[in-house]
Amino acid sequence: MTAPDEREHLERSLTLAREASASGDNPFGAVLVAADGAVLAEGRNTATSTGDVTAHAEIVALRSVPPERRHLVVGATVHASGEPCPMCAAALVWAGVGRIVFAAATVDFGPLLPPGPSFSLTCAQTVAASSGQVEVVGPVLGAEGLEPFRPSAGGVAQREP
Secondary structure (H helix, E strand, C coil): CCCHHHHHHHHHHHHHHHHHHHCCCCCCEEEEECCCCCEEEEEECCHHHHCCCCCCHHHHHHHHCCHHHHHHHCCCEEEEEECCCHHHHHHHHHHCCCEEEEEECHHHHHHHCCCCCCCCCCHHHHHHCCCCCCEEECCCCHHHHHHHHCHHHCCCCCCCC
């Protein structure tokens, strides 16, 4: 299990995921935390509502970091509601993030999403295929991490293209 502060950040990512779902987007949220523990940015999926297929929670969070604080992303931790897809995992590697911690695994939430394109690569496989040094931890919340993906939680909008 994760440390208490990591649990808090994961719970916040789940709240952001529920907010995304309530807005008609898929239920993904992310909290980007600097090495010193300060929250740098948050993001929730807006791919459907904005029409920007790259507006996944992790990328929204990265884009939200003010320019004068971007150096703090190096070595930071991303706490994500769902396992980052290959696009997001690659972006996190490029950004210099040191850790990725996710609540629910794609293999578990994938069947709860509407039909659409998907990848068989895991976040850990994507990171391992890079030259980056990023620790990947997850899934860490079991059934609790899947809650935003369940129809009883408001359902999901559509699978990301």
